[in-house]
Amino acid sequence: MTFRSTPTACTFLGVALVVAGCAPEQVASEKQSKPITVRTVAVAQQDVQRKSTQPATVHAYYSAEIQAKVSGYVKELKVDIGDVVQAGDVLAVIDVPEMQLQLKIAEAKVQLFQAQETQAEAGLELSAAQVKSSQAKLAQAKSEAASVDASVAAAEAEFNRTQDLVDRQSLQNRVLDEVRKKRDSEIARQDAVKSAVTSAEADVTVARAQQSAAEAKLKASKAETVIAQRQLAELQVMVDYATLKAPFPGIVTDRNIDPGDMIRVGHPMDQPLFVVSQVDMLRIHIPVPETDAAHVDRGDAVTLSFPSFPAEQAVTATLTRIAGSLDPSTRTMLVEAEVENSDGKLLPGMFGQASITLSTQVAANMLPARAVRFDEAGGAYVYLVDQDDTIEVVQVTTGVDDGREIEILSGVQRGQKVVDAHLQRFTTGQKVNSLN
Structure with missing residues (x-):
């Protein structure tokens, strides 16, 4: 059989061969140029409860160094x-034997001064009795003086009357002599009584002076007793210091x-000789950085986690104390939380992490955490999608991150769309097919 070739047959054959050889490259090119379909999310503004997560250290509620x-x-x-x-x-x-001896000497001194005080009290009582006795004698002398004065006046009157009668020769001189003797006797008695009054007054003065001296002596004795007692008390305190006690x-x-x-x-x-720590209640020290210090308030909630207990639920507490000033060397402010520790599980010196819920709520631009990527250096970025579905790789600054959503401080604005979670890496200028 003889075969013939015709121009038409050759043409179809050539076309078929060309199509067969070029089809795979064309298909691949079409696949590469087709935009990738992505789901987008918009930057949304919402109120955010800020949190400050910082290292925390456990401290005893009280810790005393005993010296x-x-x-x-x-x-x-x-x-x-x-x-x-x-x-x-x-x-x-x-053991303080020297102080013990000094204490005994001080006790003996107190007893001595107390005895002297008792003696001074007795002397004061005696002098007071002497004052009363001398005053009684003075009163008696004055009473007798008054009686004698009356007798002298009567004797003087009788003498004058008798003198008048004698002058008129109504009586004999012998009677006048007798009356004169009686008058002179009363005057002599009056002089004696006056001397007795003066002596009694002097006795009263002396007795009162003795009483004042006795009072001064008693006062001095009491002062010496007080001094001795205080010296004894001081020594007793020093001896008591020899017994070290838990505060x-x-x-x-x-x-x-x-x-x-x-x-x-x-x-x-x-x-120190001893250290005693109260650990049934603990203080948690948390250094808060300057950026958060102004937003911390007493009563803010704190969540505490400890690497020593990774499987246990976090401990909740509240801030009880705020230092109110920054440490110039660290630019942080110390705050404290209290944690009950009756089971003794937490130990002073342990480290942990504290998440403080700040009292200030702010409106913030937020994105789902899955829409924010991080490069090898830790820098955050997003794939911004414009109105033409064109990608732009944008570096962003992040803030609050609760694991589900991340605050965007700068880089994108509210309402702008970015690529949601996607395994594909994109470049600036790349076209996509976005789904809201």
Whole structure:
């Protein structure tokens, strides 16, 4: 059989071969140029409850470093590390024999001055009795003087009357002599009584002076007794310092002495004798940066988490204290929260993370967290989609991030659309098919 070739047949064959050879490249080109369909979300403005997440450290509610105020040897050691103590429990006893002797001497002095005070009181009572006695004698002398004065006046009157009668020769001179003797006797008696009154007045003056002296002596004795008692009390306080006691309920967290150690007051020690910490209630110290410090208020809610307990629920608390000023070296402000710790799980010195819910609510531009990407350096960016469905890679500054939504501080504005979650990476100028 003979085959013939015709121009038409050759033409169809050539076209078929060309089409067969070029079809795969054309299909690939069409796929690459076709816009990718993406879902977009718009930047939305909403009220945001700001939070400040900062490191936190656990501190004992109270922690006292126990030092000694008296020198001596450690006589007794009552507690050790980890022991639970109550307020007033004895931690250790320091032997102070010299002070004990001084205390006994001071006690003897108090007894001596008290005896002298009793003696002075008796002397005052005696002098007071002497004053009363001398006053009674003075009163008696004055009474007798008044009686004598009356007798002298009567005798003088009788003498004058008798003198008149004698002058008229109605009586004899012998009668006048008798009356004169009687008058002179009364006058002599009057002089004696006056002397007795003067003497009694002097006795009263002396007795009163003695009473004043007795009062002064008693006052001095009482003052000496008070001084001695205060010296005794001071020594007793110093002796009491030899017994070291717990200032509040807590746990002994440190001990740096042993029985027989010499404690020297005035020689600073590198470490305290004991440390007692109250840990049934704890203080959580949180340094708040300057940017958030102005928005923190007492009573703000705090959520605390600790890496030591990763599987446990976060602890909730409230801010109880605010320092009110920044630390110049760190530019942070210290705030405190209190946490109940009756089970003793949390330990002073532990680290954690505190998330403070700030009291100020603000209107913020927000995007879903899935719509914000981060580069290798940690910088945030979004794929901005314009009205022509053209991509623009935009760097953004982020703020509050609660894991679901992120605050956008700068880079995009409210209402602008960005690409939602998508595995594809885009470049500026790339066309997409956006779905709202």
